[in-house]
Amino acid sequence: DIQMTQSPSSLSASVGDRVTISCRASQSISIHLSWYQQKPGKAPKRLIYSASSLQSGVPSRFSGSGSATDFTLTISNLQPEDFATYYCLQSFDTPPTFGQGTKVEIE
Protein backbone atom coordinates (compact mmCIF):
# COMPACT_ATOMS: atom_id res chain seq x y z
CA ASP A 1 0.00 0.00 0.00
CA ILE A 2 1.10 3.58 -0.62
CA GLN A 3 1.74 5.40 2.65
CA MET A 4 0.74 9.05 2.92
CA THR A 5 2.63 11.05 5.53
CA GLN A 6 0.98 14.34 6.39
CA SER A 7 2.59 17.11 8.43
CA PRO A 8 2.16 18.73 10.79
CA SER A 9 -0.47 16.74 12.69
CA SER A 10 -1.75 20.00 14.16
CA LEU A 11 -1.03 23.68 14.01
CA SER A 12 -2.22 26.87 15.63
CA ALA A 13 -2.79 29.94 13.50
CA SER A 14 -4.57 33.26 13.53
CA VAL A 15 -7.15 34.73 11.21
CA GLY A 16 -5.32 36.24 8.26
CA ASP A 17 -2.34 33.89 8.46
CA ARG A 18 -0.95 31.83 5.60
CA VAL A 19 -0.97 28.12 6.43
CA THR A 20 0.87 25.30 4.67
CA ILE A 21 0.19 21.59 5.08
CA SER A 22 2.40 18.94 3.52
CA CYS A 23 1.71 15.43 2.32
CA ARG A 24 4.38 12.98 1.20
CA ALA A 25 3.71 9.73 -0.64
CA SER A 26 5.85 6.63 -0.17
CA GLN A 27 6.12 6.31 -3.94
CA SER A 28 5.29 8.45 -6.94
CA ILE A 29 1.60 9.07 -7.41
CA SER A 30 1.88 11.55 -10.29
CA ILE A 31 -0.79 14.16 -9.54
CA HIS A 32 -3.39 11.74 -8.16
CA LEU A 33 -3.73 13.65 -4.91
CA SER A 34 -6.71 15.43 -3.43
CA TRP A 35 -7.29 17.47 -0.29
CA TYR A 36 -10.34 17.38 2.00
CA GLN A 37 -11.62 19.59 4.79
CA GLN A 38 -13.60 18.08 7.64
CA LYS A 39 -15.40 19.93 10.40
CA PRO A 40 -16.57 18.20 13.60
CA GLY A 41 -19.58 15.98 13.03
CA LYS A 42 -19.56 16.60 9.28
CA ALA A 43 -18.51 14.66 6.22
CA PRO A 44 -15.27 15.53 4.45
CA LYS A 45 -15.53 18.10 1.69
CA ARG A 46 -13.16 18.08 -1.28
CA LEU A 47 -11.13 21.25 -1.78
CA ILE A 48 -8.50 20.28 -4.34
CA TYR A 49 -8.25 17.44 -6.86
CA SER A 50 -5.50 16.36 -9.23
CA ALA A 51 -3.00 18.02 -6.88
CA SER A 52 -3.77 21.61 -7.90
CA SER A 53 -7.29 21.89 -9.35
CA LEU A 54 -9.67 23.91 -7.21
CA GLN A 55 -13.04 22.26 -6.57
CA SER A 56 -15.98 24.29 -7.83
CA GLY A 57 -17.33 26.57 -5.13
CA VAL A 58 -14.20 26.47 -2.98
CA PRO A 59 -12.68 29.87 -2.16
CA SER A 60 -9.55 30.80 -4.08
CA ARG A 61 -7.56 31.22 -0.86
CA PHE A 62 -7.15 27.44 -1.00
CA SER A 63 -4.48 26.17 -3.38
CA GLY A 64 -2.61 22.95 -3.98
CA SER A 65 0.72 22.14 -5.54
CA GLY A 66 3.14 19.30 -6.06
CA SER A 67 3.63 16.11 -8.02
CA ALA A 68 5.22 12.69 -7.69
CA THR A 69 5.77 12.33 -3.94
CA ASP A 70 5.54 15.81 -2.41
CA PHE A 71 2.39 17.89 -2.17
CA THR A 72 1.27 21.02 -0.39
CA LEU A 73 -2.05 22.57 0.57
CA THR A 74 -1.86 26.31 1.18
CA ILE A 75 -4.53 28.43 2.81
CA SER A 76 -3.81 32.11 2.37
CA ASN A 77 -5.59 34.66 4.53
CA LEU A 78 -7.01 32.09 6.97
CA GLN A 79 -10.66 32.70 7.79
CA PRO A 80 -12.64 31.67 10.90
CA GLU A 81 -14.53 29.05 8.94
CA ASP A 82 -11.24 27.38 7.88
CA PHE A 83 -10.53 25.98 11.33
CA ALA A 84 -10.98 22.27 10.69
CA THR A 85 -9.07 19.07 10.01
CA TYR A 86 -7.52 18.56 6.58
CA TYR A 87 -6.71 15.25 4.90
CA CYS A 88 -4.81 14.33 1.77
CA LEU A 89 -5.83 11.30 -0.28
CA GLN A 90 -3.88 9.41 -2.94
CA SER A 91 -6.01 7.93 -5.71
CA PHE A 92 -3.16 6.58 -7.83
CA ASP A 93 -3.46 3.02 -6.63
CA THR A 94 -5.83 0.68 -4.81
CA PRO A 95 -6.24 0.79 -1.91
CA PRO A 96 -6.62 4.55 -1.91
CA THR A 97 -4.96 5.89 1.22
CA PHE A 98 -5.36 9.01 3.35
CA GLY A 99 -2.90 11.07 5.30
CA GLN A 100 -3.43 11.03 9.05
CA GLY A 101 -4.87 14.54 9.08
CA THR A 102 -3.84 18.05 10.12
CA LYS A 103 -5.95 19.89 12.67
CA VAL A 104 -5.88 23.65 12.18
CA GLU A 105 -6.72 25.38 15.45
CA ILE A 106 -7.18 28.96 16.53
CA GLU A 107 -4.08 30.47 18.10
Place this chain on the structure above:
Amino acid sequence: EVQLVESGGGLVQPGGSLRLSCAASGFTFSSYWMHWVRQVPGKGLVWVSVSNSDGSTSSYADSVKGRFTVSRDNARNTLYLQMNSLRGDDTAVYYCVRGGVSRPNWFDPWGQGTLVTVSS
Protein backbone atom coordinates in the same frame (compact mmCIF):
# COMPACT_ATOMS: atom_id res chain seq x y z
CA GLU B 1 -28.17 18.38 -6.50
CA VAL B 2 -26.14 15.25 -5.85
CA GLN B 3 -27.15 13.59 -2.58
CA LEU B 4 -25.97 10.49 -0.79
CA VAL B 5 -27.90 9.41 2.31
CA GLU B 6 -26.62 6.52 4.41
CA SER B 7 -28.76 4.48 6.77
CA GLY B 8 -28.70 1.22 8.67
CA GLY B 9 -26.12 1.98 11.33
CA GLY B 10 -26.65 1.17 14.98
CA LEU B 11 -25.50 -0.93 17.90
CA VAL B 12 -24.61 -4.56 17.18
CA GLN B 13 -22.93 -7.24 19.27
CA PRO B 14 -19.51 -8.64 18.36
CA GLY B 15 -19.94 -11.40 15.81
CA GLY B 16 -23.17 -9.88 14.56
CA SER B 17 -24.20 -8.54 11.18
CA LEU B 18 -25.49 -5.26 9.82
CA ARG B 19 -26.39 -3.97 6.37
CA LEU B 20 -25.78 -0.36 5.49
CA SER B 21 -27.59 1.40 2.68
CA CYS B 22 -26.72 4.50 0.69
CA ALA B 23 -29.52 6.13 -1.28
CA ALA B 24 -28.25 8.21 -4.18
CA SER B 25 -30.02 10.98 -6.06
CA GLY B 26 -29.24 13.85 -8.40
CA PHE B 27 -27.01 11.91 -10.77
CA THR B 28 -27.01 8.80 -12.97
CA PHE B 29 -26.11 6.33 -10.23
CA SER B 30 -25.67 3.40 -12.63
CA SER B 31 -22.76 5.16 -14.36
CA TYR B 32 -20.56 5.68 -11.30
CA TRP B 33 -18.17 3.68 -9.19
CA MET B 34 -19.10 3.96 -5.51
CA HIS B 35 -17.01 3.68 -2.34
CA TRP B 36 -17.38 3.08 1.37
CA VAL B 37 -14.98 4.89 3.69
CA ARG B 38 -14.99 4.68 7.48
CA GLN B 39 -13.76 6.81 10.34
CA VAL B 40 -13.36 5.81 13.96
CA PRO B 41 -14.66 8.77 16.00
CA GLY B 42 -11.80 11.19 16.57
CA LYS B 43 -9.49 9.33 14.18
CA GLY B 44 -8.60 9.40 10.48
CA LEU B 45 -10.29 8.24 7.30
CA VAL B 46 -9.88 4.69 6.02
CA TRP B 47 -11.07 3.32 2.70
CA VAL B 48 -13.22 0.18 3.02
CA SER B 49 -14.57 -0.93 -0.32
CA VAL B 50 -15.47 0.02 -3.88
CA SER B 51 -18.01 -1.21 -6.41
CA ASN B 52 -17.90 -0.61 -10.11
CA SER B 53 -20.92 0.84 -11.90
CA ASP B 54 -22.78 -2.42 -12.58
CA GLY B 55 -21.68 -4.22 -9.42
CA SER B 56 -19.63 -6.84 -11.26
CA THR B 57 -16.31 -5.72 -9.77
CA SER B 58 -15.47 -4.89 -6.18
CA SER B 59 -12.45 -4.44 -4.00
CA TYR B 60 -11.91 -4.42 -0.24
CA ALA B 61 -9.47 -3.30 2.40
CA ASP B 62 -7.56 -6.22 3.90
CA SER B 63 -9.15 -5.50 7.30
CA VAL B 64 -12.66 -6.31 6.02
CA LYS B 65 -11.96 -8.80 3.24
CA GLY B 66 -14.06 -11.94 3.66
CA ARG B 67 -16.39 -10.27 6.16
CA PHE B 68 -17.89 -7.32 4.24
CA THR B 69 -19.63 -7.40 0.87
CA VAL B 70 -20.50 -4.38 -1.25
CA SER B 71 -23.42 -4.54 -3.64
CA ARG B 72 -25.76 -2.20 -5.45
CA ASP B 73 -29.25 -2.02 -6.91
CA ASN B 74 -29.07 0.37 -9.82
CA ALA B 75 -32.84 0.25 -10.29
CA ARG B 76 -33.23 1.61 -6.76
CA ASN B 77 -30.18 3.92 -6.93
CA THR B 78 -28.87 2.30 -3.77
CA LEU B 79 -25.47 1.05 -2.62
CA TYR B 80 -25.18 -1.51 0.16
CA LEU B 81 -22.52 -2.76 2.55
CA GLN B 82 -23.23 -6.11 4.18
CA MET B 83 -21.07 -6.42 7.27
CA ASN B 84 -20.70 -9.85 8.92
CA SER B 85 -18.60 -11.15 11.80
CA LEU B 86 -18.38 -7.64 13.19
CA ARG B 87 -15.60 -6.77 15.65
CA GLY B 88 -15.01 -3.92 18.04
CA ASP B 89 -12.53 -2.32 15.68
CA ASP B 90 -15.26 -2.02 13.05
CA THR B 91 -16.87 0.66 15.22
CA ALA B 92 -16.85 3.78 13.06
CA VAL B 93 -18.86 6.25 11.04
CA TYR B 94 -19.33 4.76 7.58
CA TYR B 95 -19.47 7.13 4.63
CA CYS B 96 -20.76 6.45 1.15
CA VAL B 97 -18.72 8.33 -1.47
CA ARG B 98 -19.24 8.74 -5.19
CA GLY B 99 -16.38 7.62 -7.38
CA GLY B 100 -15.91 8.50 -11.02
CA VAL B 101 -17.35 7.21 -14.26
CA SER B 102 -14.10 6.18 -15.90
CA ARG B 103 -11.92 6.85 -12.85
CA PRO B 104 -12.89 4.70 -9.88
CA ASN B 105 -10.82 6.63 -7.36
CA TRP B 106 -12.67 9.93 -7.57
CA PHE B 107 -14.01 10.72 -4.13
CA ASP B 108 -16.72 13.36 -4.33
CA PRO B 109 -19.21 13.99 -2.87
CA TRP B 110 -19.62 12.22 0.48
CA GLY B 111 -22.75 11.25 2.33
CA GLN B 112 -23.34 12.41 5.90
CA GLY B 113 -22.32 9.04 7.34
CA THR B 114 -23.94 6.45 9.57
CA LEU B 115 -22.49 5.31 12.90
CA VAL B 116 -21.89 1.62 13.53
CA THR B 117 -21.10 0.63 17.11
CA VAL B 118 -19.94 -2.92 17.82
CA SER B 119 -20.22 -3.64 21.51
CA SER B 120 -21.70 -6.14 23.94
